[in-house]
């Protein structure tokens with residue numbers, strides 16, 4: 128039994144009707160960026176056509192309308208993550224900016240040369256480099272939790288490296304390469320016992336499962352709009368109110384102040400303190416619409432559907448000669464990375480593209496992880512709620528062709 132009407136879902140995504148090189152588009156790069164439903168596209172159009180102005184600045188009707196829609200979007204995000212307060216939701220331009228905000232603001236205020244930051248080998252560069260920049264400024268140390276051969280990252284490995292010196296434990300909810308789901312709640316408990324704060328890179332998490340930041344024990348949780356069927360240019364940083372309150376602003380400019388004079392400037396309350404300048408207004412409203420879209424279908428139903436697809440794809444692709452999966456940990460989500468004995472990942476991507484199949488090939492902004500698995504790069508098929516078993520079949524047939532061409 129399908130948990131939802133997949134034909135109706137596919138009808139919501141106009142781009143899926145596009146032809147690519149004369150073939151039906153088979154879009155298997157949703158972990159890179161997902162496609163957008165009409166509901167989201169229309170919401171952007173509606174903002175610009177009927178309710179657009181800058182937010183929180185004018186006393187005129189349009190500005191009031193837009194500000195109300197923008198704040199409604201914040202409330203939707205707060206509810207989506209089960210944040211305690213709407214003010215705990217900071218709009219940024221993406222996951223990357225959200226993590227940089229924490230590293231710059233919380234990190235510089237609270238860490239010193241004797242402190243440690245714990246990350247994992249499976250991190251996207253955007254959850255490595257902000258911590259390296261911080262380390263270079265304050266001289267702290269970064270420790271790295273290893274990844275098992277199957278792509279699992281165990282609680283035991285975290286336990287071995289967390290100590291009273293650890294001030295920040297930053298890791299992905301879900302790996303963008305391995306699809307591994309990390310034991311967030313359990314790690315958060317140990318981190319808190321040691322007095323560290325927990326920063327979760329949720330870029331690949333929120334799109335595949337219901338997320339409750341309070342239950343997980345996340346102090347910070349970052350994600351971006353463009354992977355959750357929403358617009359690009361908008362991201363979210365959830366932060367616990369007490370932590371955000373004691374942090375200095377990340378950027379200075381309009382909208383983030385209480386009073387300004389040349390001798391002294393005071394900051395606005397949350398969330399404005401962290402939203403300097405004109406924010407991505409329509410994009411935030413579009414993100415709210417994307418959240419409505421996913422919630423109307425049901426996050427649990429989406430997870431169930433994608434799991435069935437992942438199992439089918441895993442079984443279908445295991446039948447292909449010389450194909451090796453990277454990441455087979457139990458409980459993983461619908462991201463399938465692989466290499467083939469006969470061809471470079473870039474050749475794989477180029478060949479399947481001729482059949483209209485979009486997969487990503489490269490290091491996936493996770494170069495240390497490529498090194499860990501001793502590969503220069505990998506091909507990756509990632510599935511969204513609009514993909515079907517037929518999509519998997521087209522990919523599998525196309526991969527057979529790769530074997531025929533290179534053998």
Ligand code: 7TS
Pocket residue numbers: 158159160221222223224251253254299301302303328330331351353487491492
């Ligand atoms: N963290 C993870 C786990 C990601 O997968 C990505 C993007 C980011 C952070 C950065 O997100 P951004 O929206 O700020 O750029 N990942 C990918 C990917 O796997 N393929 O393209 C982008």
